[in-house]
Amino acid sequence: MGVNMEKPGDAEIFQLAPVDIDHLFRRSGSNGNGLSLYTYNAEQAATSSPSELFKPLAESANFSSIANKLLAPDLKIEFNRGGAGSAEETYHAFLSLDDNDVLARFQGSDGNILLMLFDNEESFLQWWSDIYASKAASNYQPVFPEVLPMEVLVCALHCIDIYRRSYLESMLDYRGGLDLAISTQDFVQLLRRSLASQDKRWLLPTMFEITSGLKGINIALKPEHIKKVEELGFLTSDESVLTLGERSRLMGTEIITSWLGSISCQASALVNGQEKTLSRMFMTPTAFANHLFSFEIGAEGDARFRHQALTLPELVQILMKWIEALQKAIGGTAPAHVTPRQAPAMKFCGQCGAELKPGKKFCTGCGTAI
Numbered sequence: 001m002g003v004n005m006e007k008p009g010d011a012e013i014f015q016l017a018p019v020d021i022d023h024l025f026r027r028s029g030s031n032g033n034g035l036s037l038y039t040y041n042a043e044q045a046a047t048s049s050p051s052e053l054f055k056p057l058a059e060s061a062n063f064s065s066i067a068n069k070l071l072a073p074d075l076k077i078e079f080n081r082g083g084a085g086s087a088e089e090t091y092h093a094f095l096s097l098d099d100n101d102v103l104a105r106f107q108g109s110d111g112n113i114l115l116m117l118f119d120n121e122e123s124f125l126q127w128w129s130d131i132y133a134s135k136a137a138s139n140y141q142p143v144f145p146e147v148l149p150m151e152v153l154v155c156a157l158h159c160i161d162i163y164r165r166s167y168l169e170s171m172l173d174y175r176g177g178l179d180l181a182i183s184t185q186d187f188v189q190l191l192r193r194s195l196a197s198q199d200k201r202w203l204l205p206t207m208f209e210i211t212s213g214l215k216g217i218n219i220a221l222k223p224e225h226i227k228k229v230e231e232l233g234f235l236t237s238d239e240s241v242l243t244l245g246e247r248s249r250l251m252g253t254e255i256i257t258s259w260l261g262s263i264s265c266q267a268s269a270l271v272n273g274q275e276k277t278l279s280r281m282f283m284t285p286t287a288f289a290n291h292l293f294s295f296e297i298g299a300e301g302d303a304r305f306r307h308q309a310l311t312l313p314e315l316v317q318i319l320m321k322w323i324e325a326l327q328k329a330i331g332g333t334a335p336a337h338v339t340p341r342q343a344p345a346m347k348f349c350g351q352c353g354a355e356l357k358p359g360k361k362f363c364t365g366c367g368t369a370i
Contacts, residue, residue, distance in 0.1 A: 010118065010119055010123050011104070011116040011117055011118050011123075011124075011127065012060065012062060012116070012117045013114070013115070013116050013117075014053075014056055014057045014060070014066070014114075014115045014117075015053045015112055015113065015114055015115070016051070016053050016054060016057065016112065016113040016115065017050075017051035017053050017054070017111070017112055017113075018111050018112070018113070019044070019048050019049075019050065019051060020050050020051055020053060020054040020057075020113075021038050021113075022040060022041050022042075022044050022045035022048070023045055023048075023050040023054060024054075024057075024067050024070070024071065025038075025040040025045065025067075025071060026040075026042075026045045027058060027063075027067070028063070028064065028067035028068070028071065030067055030068065030071040030072050031072070032071045032072055033071075033072040033073070033270060034270055034273065034274065034275055035072070035073050035074075035075075035076050035268065035269065035270050035275055036070065036071050036072060036073060037070075037092065037105075038070070038071060053112070057115070062101075062117055065096070065098075065099060065101055065103075065117070066103055066115060066117055068096055068098070069094040069095065069096050069101070069103040070094060070103060070105065070115070073094035073095060073096060073103075074095060074096050074097045074269060074270075074330060075094070075095040075096075075097075075267060075268075075269050075326055075327065075330060076092060076093075076094055076267070076268050076269070076275075077092065077093040077094075077095075077265055077266065077267045077268075078090065078091075078092050078212065078265070078266045078268070079091050079092065079093070079263060079264070079265055080210040080211070080212070080263070080264045080266075081132070081210065081261060081262070081263045081264075082200045082206060082209065082210045082261065082262060083200045083201075083203070083206035083210065083259070083261045083262040083284075084200075084201070084206075084259045084260065084261045084262070085201070085261070086260065086261025086262075087261075089106075091104065091105060091106045091107075092104070092105045093105075093124065095121075095323070095327070097327065097330070097331065100119070100120040100121060101117055101118060101119060101120065102117075102118040102120070102121055102123075102124035103115060103116070103117050103118075104116040104117075104118070104124065104128075121320060121323050121324075122316070122320060125316050125319050125320060125323075126316055129312055129315055129316050129319075130312075132263050132283075132285070133283070133285050133290050133312050133315050134258075134260060134285040134286060134287060134288075134289070134290055134312065135311065135312050136285070136286075136287070136288060136289045136290050136309075136310065136311045136312060137287075137288050137289065137311070138311050140288055140289040140309040141309075142309070143156075143232065143247065143251070143291075143307055143309065144156075144232065144305075144306070144307040146306075147296075147304050147305070147306050148228065148304060148305060148306075149225060149228075149302075149303075149304055149305075150217060150219065150295070150302070150303035150304060150305055151219060151220065151221050151222070151225040152225050152228050152229055152232075152305075153293065153305050153307075154191070154204065154219060154221075155191075155221070155225055155226065155229045155234070155235075156229055156232065156234050156247075157203050157204040157207065158187070158190070158191050158194060158204050159229065159234040159235060159244055159245075159247075159248040159252075160203055160204075160234075160248060160251050160252045160255055161194060161202045161203055161204050162182065162187075162190065162244060162248070162252075163178075163180070163244055163248045163249060163251075163252030163253075164202070164203075164252055164255060164256055166178045166179055166180060166244075167252065167256060180243050180244040180248075180249075181241055181242070181243045181244075182241070182242050182243075182244075183240055183241055183242070184226075184237075184240050184241070184242055185240070187242050188221065191204075191221075195208060195219075203255060203259070203262075203284065206262050207262065207264075207282050207284075207293075210262060210263075210264045210282070211264040211266070211280055211282045211295075212264065212266045212277070212280065213266065213277060213280055213297065214280070214295070214303075216301060217297055217301050217302070217303040218300070218301040218302055218303075226242075230245070232247060233245045233246050233247035233248075234247045234248045235248070254286050254287075254288050255284075255286065257287070258286040258287035258288065259284065259286055260284075260285045260286060260287075261284075261285075262282060262283060262284045262285075263282075263283045263285075264280070264281065264282045264283070265279075265280070265281045265282075265283075266279070266280050266281075267279045267280075267322075267326050269326075269329075269330045278326055278329055278330075279294070279322070279326060280294070280295045280297070281293065281294045281295070281322075282295070283315075288309075289309035289310065289311075290309070290310045290311070290312065290314075290315045291307065291308075291309055292307070292308045292309075292310055292315065292318065293305050293306070293307050294306045294308075
């Protein structure tokens with residue numbers, strides 16, 4: 001399946017064959033929604049039989065919860081992994097405002113589907129971070145102390161990659177020292193080549209290749225962006241020559257020695273019946289820190305980012321708050337740590353996204369039967 005199963009936490013685990021999806025629709029009575037990865041094929045359901053894998057799920061006390069999350073979720077989180085030679089993966093987590101369970105979904109090369117149902121967000125995130133994150137150090141110095149334009153991050157990651165490139169070239173040429181100077185023109189040209197390469201052996205292209213939506217942003221490099229990168233310690237400049245600074249050397253060495261690959265997260269929900277991206281993040285774990293970048297993309301395609309260097313416990317807490325904020329953004333009222341019995345959540349129409357009024361049998365927005 002391409003997923004580490006050594007630490008499944010407290011998850012309930014099921015497998016399904018592709019043919020079972022139509023029977024899941026039929027047995028659950030779900031109509032699905034536009035956020036699901038699946039649609040119902042009534043003819044196939046009527047003319048086929050479920051596989052033997054379907055029986056354990058059909059008999060599970062959590063059948064309805066799993067079917068609801070897989071076929072008509074309120075929140076979808078897509079994870080993409082790649083970079084540094086790590087295994088490439090795409091998988092999803094689905095949440096509902098009805099409860100705190102998290103359904104993780106993986107698909108293997110054989111087409112079969114692996115489902116893991118976690119009791120709550122924290123158990124899922126603890127399992128996830130144990131596999132994909134680093135324990136990290138607790139005294140990592142801040143790198144980007146404020147929300148900054150995306151161009152600053154692009155230049156900073158490019159500096160790190162240039163340091164790695166110089167390090168590898170010095171080894172191939174049997175040179176003891178590194179050439180850390182580069183002309184401004186060569187810096188920009190190499191940056192363009194890097195972005196066009198789609199080569200996930202390098203940090204900068206990896207971020208754009210595995211983070212959905214970043215390729216559509218506007219990158220307009222200006223002198224003030226280079227100046228900010230200088231202030232952060234990645235570069236020094238002298239007329240038309242740029243020299244990699246201490247921050248580039250430190251983070252370049254960190255990436256050379258302990259880059260564990262990268263993971264992106266994209267959360268989406270239905271808004272007025274259409275899938276809308278709510279949040280994007282990119283994480284690069286090393287032995288020293290879990291480098292977490294969150295992005296804000298404007299209507300004009302401009303983007304800004306925030307960086308945090310986190311230990312594993314800090315990462316879990318940050319992601320817990322992230323999921324809670326996402327739930328509130330789509331109408332959830334229960335904090336992530338409160339069970340649904342203590343605080344019922346609002347309901348929304350799976351077809352148009354309108355709030356469902358208590359006691360109504362039909363959606364007041366589109367007329368769909370509830």
